Amino acid sequence: MARYFIRRVLSLIPTLFIVITLSFFLIRIAPGGPFARERDVPEAILQNLMKRYHMDEPLFKQYLRYMKDIIRWDFGPSYRYRDLTVNEIIDRGLPVSMSLGVISLTLAAVGGIAVGIISALKQNRWQDYVAVSVAVIGISVPLFVMGPVLQLVFGMKLKILPIGQWISTNGIKAVILPAVTLSFPYFAYIARLSRASILEVLRSDYIRTARAKGLKESVVVWKHVLKGALLPVVTYLGPAFSGIVVGSIVIESVFLVPGIGRPFVQSALNRDYTLIMAEVVVYSVILIIANLVVDVIYGLLDPRISYK
Amino acid sequence: MSDEVILQVKDLKTYFTVDEGVVKAVDGVSFDLHKGETLGIVGESGSGKSVTNLSIINLISTPPGKIAGGEVLFHGKDLLKMPPHEIREIRGNKISMIFQDPMTSLNPFLRISTQMVETIVLHQKIDKKAAKEKAIEMLKLAGIPAPEKRIDQYPHQFSGGMRQRVMIAMGLSCNPEILIADEPTSALDVTIQAQILELMRELTRKLGTAVILITHSLGVVAGMCDTICVMYAGRIVERGRTEEIFESPRHPYTQGLIRSVPRLDQETKERLYSIPGQPPNVIDLPDCCPFYPRCERAMDICKKKYPPVVSFENNQSASCWLYGKEAQNV
Numbered sequence: 115m116a117r118y119f120i121r122r123v124l125s126l127i128p129t130l131f132i133v134i135t136l137s138f139f140l141i142r143i144a145p146g147g148p149f150a151r152e153r154d155v156p157e158a159i160l161q162n163l164m165k166r167y168h169m170d171e172p173l174f175k176q177y178l179r180y181m182k183d184i185i186r187w188d189f190g191p192s193y194r195y196r197d198l199t200v201n202e203i204i205d206r207g208l209p210v211s212m213s214l215g216v217i218s219l220t221l222a223a224v225g226g227i228a229v230g231i232i233s234a235l236k237q238n239r240w241q242d243y244v245a246v247s248v249a250v251i252g253i254s255v256p257l258f259v260m261g262p263v264l265q266l267v268f269g270m271k272l273k274i275l276p277i278g279q280w281i282s283t284n285g286i287k288a289v290i291l292p293a294v295t296l297s298f299p300y301f302a303y304i305a306r307l308s309r310a311s312i313l314e315v316l317r318s319d320y321i322r323t324a325r326a327k328g329l330k331e332s333v334v335v336w337k338h339v340l341k342g343a344l345l346p347v348v349t350y351l352g353p354a355f356s357g358i359v360v361g362s363i364v365i366e367s368v369f370l371v372p373g374i375g376r377p378f379v380q381s382a383l384n385r386d387y388t389l390i391m392a393e394v395v396v397y398s399v400i401l402i403i404a405n406l407v408v409d410v411i412y413g414l415l416d417p418r419i420s421y422k
Numbered sequence: 423m424s425d426e427v428i429l430q431v432k433d434l435k436t437y438f439t440v441d442e443g444v445v446k447a448v449d450g451v452s453f454d455l456h457k458g459e460t461l462g463i464v465g466e467s468g469s470g471k472s473v474t475n476l477s478i479i480n481l482i483s484t485p486p487g488k489i490a491g492g493e494v495l496f497h498g499k500d501l502l503k504m505p506p507h508e509i510r511e512i513r514g515n516k517i518s519m520i521f522q523d524p525m526t527s528l529n530p531f532l533r534i535s536t537q538m539v540e541t542i543v544l545h546q547k548i549d550k551k552a553a554k555e556k557a558i559e560m561l562k563l564a565g566i567p568a569p570e571k572r573i574d575q576y577p578h579q580f581s582g583g584m585r586q587r588v589m590i591a592m593g594l595s596c597n598p599e600i601l602i603a604d605e606p607t608s609a610l611d612v613t614i615q616a617q618i619l620e621l622m623r624e625l626t627r628k629l630g631t632a633v634i635l636i637t638h639s640l641g642v643v644a645g646m647c648d649t650i651c652v653m654y655a656g657r658i659v660e661r662g663r664t665e666e667i668f669e670s671p672r673h674p675y676t677q678g679l680i681r682s683v684p685r686l687d688q689e690t691k692e693r694l695y696s697i698p699g700q701p702p703n704v705i706d707l708p709d710c711c712p713f714y715p716r717c718e719r720a721m722d723i724c725k726k727k728y729p730p731v732v733s734f735e736n737n738q739s740a741s742c743w744l745y746g747k748e749a750q751n752v
Contacts, residue, residue: 319526325481326521327514327541327592337540341531417576418530 115413118421122406130398134184137394138177141387148193148385167193184395190388194381200392207361207374208396210280214373215359217289218297219351225297226304227347233305234312235335245305252302261295261368278370292369296362300354304347312343341415348415352408356401360393428599428632429455429478429517434492436470436477439485443705447473449656450492455600460626460633462643462664464679465653466701471636474653475602478634479513480504515545518593522605524585528577534561535573538592545596557595564591565621583614587621594625601626602634607642619646640683644668652676655702655712662738672732672740674717711743719744 149155149163164170168179183190189200233245268291269277275291276284315321316339324338325331361375374396381389413419436448448470455461463471476482478494480501494501496517501509513519521527529537538557539550546553554573561569564587577585586606593601603622607615623646626633635646643650643664650667652660652675660673671677678697699716711717714724723743732745 319521319523320529322481323519323521323527323589324529325513326479326519328510328512328544329514329540330510333540338529338532342529416531417533418578 115421119406119410122409126399126402129402130395133394133398134181134391135177137391138180139173141385141390142173144385146385148387150385167191180391184391189392189395192381192386192389194384194386194389195377200388203377203389204374204392204396207372207377208359210371211361211366211373211375212359214289214292214296214365214371215355215361217293219300219355219358221293222297222300222304222354223347223351226301227308227344229301229305230308230312230347231335231340234309234316237313242309245309249302249305252298253306255298257295257299257362257364258368260298261291261365264291264295265368278368280371292365292371295369296358296365300358304350307350308343308347311346312339315339315343318342345412345415348408348411352404353401356397356404359400360397426457427454428457428497430493430495431455431474431478432493432495434474434477434494435490436473436482436487437490438487440705445705446656446707447487447704448477449704449707451653451656451658452492453651453658453661455632455634457599458630458632459649460623460635460647462647462650463634463636463653464638464640464643464650466638468701468704469653470656470704471638471653472604475519475604475634475636477502478602479517479519480509481513511545514541514593514598515596516598517600517602518596518598519602519604520586520589520593520606523609524582524589525609527589528585530577533574533576534580534588538573538588538595541592542595557591560591560595561588563594563625564588565617566591582610583618586610586614586618590618590622590625594629594631597629598631600632600634602636604636605638606635608638615642622646640679652679655704655707657712657741659713659742660738660740662734663736666734666736666738670738672734672738672745673713673742674719674744675713676740678716711741 147169148167149160155163161170168176171179180190187201189204192198192200192203195203229245229248233242236242265277268275276288277291278284278288280288321334321338324334329338361373361378363375363379365371366373366376377389378393380386381393409421413421430452431454432452434448434451435446438445438447451470451474453461463474465471473482473487477489478501480489480494482489489502492502496512501512504512528534535554535557538560539553542548542553542556543550546556548556558569558573561573566572566584566587572580577588580588590606593603601622606622607618610618619642622633625631633646635643637643647664650661650664651658652667652673654675660667660671660676667676668680671680675697678695681695682697684694697716702712702715704712709728710726711720711724711729714720717724721743729741729743731739731741733739
C-alpha cells in the first residue's frame with residue numbers, strides 16, 4: 115500500500131513534465147500573443163516588451179528558461195497584470211476558490227447522498243418524485259440564473275444574507291449564497307447517481323440474503339447497501355473536486371468572489387502565457403492528487419481491490 | 423422425519439403484475455412439511471419453485487409481486503399475516519435460506535465474520551465474542567479448513583464451493599427448524615455439488631432440520647429427499663414419496679422428466695428423450711391443463727379445464743385427466 119502510494123506520487127513528475135511541455139508549445143501555436151491589441155503597438159515599444167519578457171529569444175530557449183523557473187515553483191510575471199507575479203495571483207485567488215469549492219462539494223455530497231438514499235428507498239412514491247424533480251432542476255438551471263435568483267430572494271427581499279463579496283468584507287455569511295449556488299448542480303448529479311446505484315444494489319443477491327437473515331431494513335441499508343452503492347459517487351467526486359476548486363468564473367462574477375476562476379479564464383482570452391501555464395500546472399496537480407485519493411478511498415471501501 | 427407438521431402451505435398464490443398482464447408465478451400451491459423431513463421441489467426454470475419459497479418467508483418484492491392468497495402456517499401461525507418485526511424474528515432464525523449463486527449471495531464488502539456474527543447476535547441474543555466462536559464452530563462443521571483464520575477474510579477470498587459452505591454454515595448457525603435451499607448446487611461444478619449435498623444432508627440430519635430443497639435436477643432429489651413435489655407452470659402437478667415418484671410416476675410431465683435423465687446402466691442406441699416444446703408463458707393462462715400442448719396423451723378435456731387432484735395409494739397424488747375415473751370417484 116505505502117509503496118503503491120509512493121509510486122503514484124512519483125508518477126506525478128513525468129505526467130506533469132509532459133503536460134507542461136505540450137501546453138507550452140500549444141499555447142504558442144495559437145494565433146495572437148499577450149501584447150496583441152486592437153490598435154497596433156508601435157514597433158519600438160513592442161520590441162522592448164518582447165525583450166523585457168524574453169520573448170525575442172528562440173522558442174526552445176524560452177522553454178528551457180520556463181522549465182528552470184517552474185522547478186522552483188516560480189511561474190514568472192503575469193503579462194497582463196503588470197504589477198503582479200503569477201504566484202501572487204494564485205496565492206490570492208486559489209485559497210478562496212479552494213475553500214468555496216470544498217464547502218460546496220461537501221454540501222453537494224452530503225445532501226446528494228441523503229436525497230439519493232431517500233428517493234431510492236421510496237422509489238416511485240412522492241418523496242422520490244420530489245427528489246428527482248429537484249435534481250432535474252439542479253442540472254438544467256444554469257448557475258447564472260440560480261445565483262441572481264438566490265441573491266434576489268435572500269439578499270434583496272429577505273435581507274438575511276449578503277448579496278456578494280467574500281469573508282474579508284462581509285464575514286462568514288458571505289460564503290452561504292455562492293456555496294449553495296455552486297453546489298447545486300453537483301448536488302443534483304450526486305443525488306441521481308446515488309439513487310441509481312442504491313437501486314441497483316438493493317436488487318442484488320446479497321441484499322436478498324441480508325433480508326433472509328432477518329435483519330432490519332435500516333441495518334440492511336446502512337450496513338449492506340451503502341458501502342457498495344457509494345463507489346460510483348466516490349469515482350465522480352475525484353474529477354468533480356479538481357474541477358470545482360480551480361474556481362468558477364460564473365460564481366465569481368455573479369457574487370464578486372475574489373477567486374482564481376476569473377483570472378484563469380481571462381488569461382486564456384488575453385494569451386497571458388504564464389498565467390495559462392500556471393492554470394494548467396495547478397489543475398493537473400490537483401486532478402492527479404484527487405484521483406490518487408479516490409483510488410485510496412476505493413481500496414478502503416472495496417476489499418476486492420488491493421494495491422501492491 | 424416425524425408426523426409433526428411444522429409448516430403448512432395452503433393454496434398459496436403469488437402474482438406479479440407486469441405491463442403484459444398478470445404473471446401467476448405461483449397459483450394455488452399447497453404442501454405440508456414435517457419435522458426433520460427433506461422435501462424436494464422439482465421443476466423447470468420459471469415453474470414457480472423459487473417464488474414459492476420466497477413467498478414462504480414473505481420476501482417477495484412488492485411491487486411488482488404480490489401474495490394474492492393463501493396461508494403459510496408455521497406452527498399454526500400464518501407467516502403472511504405477521505407484522506414485519508415478528509417475521510424478521512423467524513427469518514434466519516427458525517427458517518433460513520441459502521441461494522443458488524454463492525458467488526453473489528454473500529456481501530462482497532463485508533468480512534465473513536461480520537456477516538455471520540450479525541445473524542447470530544441478532545437471533546441468539548449473545549455477545550459478539552461468543553457469536554464469533556459459534557460462527558467458527560459452524561464453519562468447522564461445514565468443512566472449512568482453518569476457520570479461525572478464514573472467518574476474517576472476505577468472500578472473494580473463497581472459492582464457489584467454499585462460499586456455499588459458508589452460506590450453509592450461516593444458514594444453520596441459529597439451529598433453524600427449516601432450511602430452504604434454492605438450487606444450492608446449480609452454480610457449482612459436479613464434484614463440488616456432491617460434496618455440498620452430502621454436507622447439507624449430514625448437517626441437517628445431525629441438527630434435525632427440515633429441508634425444502636428446490637432443484638431442477640432429479641438426480642439431486644433422488645439422493646436427498648424423502649418426498650417430492652413436481653411443479654409445472656406455478657402449480658404442483660404431482661407429489662409423493664421419492665420411491666413412488668421414481669417407480670410409478672403418474673403425471674405425464676413427471677414421466678417425461680424421468681425419461682429425460684440419461685441412464686448409464688441401460689445400453690441403448692436411442693437418442694436421449696426430451697419433452698417436446700417449451701414451458702408455457704404464465705401470463706393470463708386460461709383454465710386448462712398447462713401441460714397439454716406438450717403432452718403425448720392429451721385429450722379434449724385437457725384444453726377445457728384444469729384437472730383435479732387425484733390421490734393414489736401411499737399418499738401419492740397427481741393432477742391429470744388421465745385418471746378421470748378416479749377423479750370422479752374422489
